[in-house]
Amino acid sequence: MRYLVAALSIFVASQAFADTKTQKIEELLRAQGLVDTWTQQLERGKEYNKQVAKQIMGQMTTKLAPNENFQKRFDAASDKFIESIASPWTADDMVAVWAKFYGPGFTEAELDQLIAFYSSPLAQKEIQVGRAALEKFTLHFQQLNQPLIEKATNQYMQDLQLVAKECNCAK
Structure with a gap:
């Protein structure tokens, strides 16, 4: 019985240690x-998915004039698509996973030192400047990539339409 109590005490202590370390990593x-940043990326991903859905919808319905009933069905299909590709993870989920992989590399004392540094005015300035630069950097490459995506999507739609036409397999 004493061994069970000792093992349980060690387990509880290690969990408390892990929780403290995880809290420090989150801080x-x-x-x-x-x-x-992760929260913003998740939100941007949602917006991007909406843009993709809108672009695909536009290409699929460009030669259609659906009545109200069919427009609602098209919209429902679009909503279903957006929901199906939405990230199921939150920023808190990402923190937990990061802590799992990052935590073993540092002691609690080292984490305290890192927190102190990253809470300093200079580090906070570097973070702000870096985030602003990263946002512009990301936008730059998104804009460069957009024509490539549009061209590839258009070609994909044309390829599908050609296959469908050649297939002559409509129900």
């Missing part, structure tokens, strides 16, 4: 601005 990630 560090917040100080670094990564939690906000």
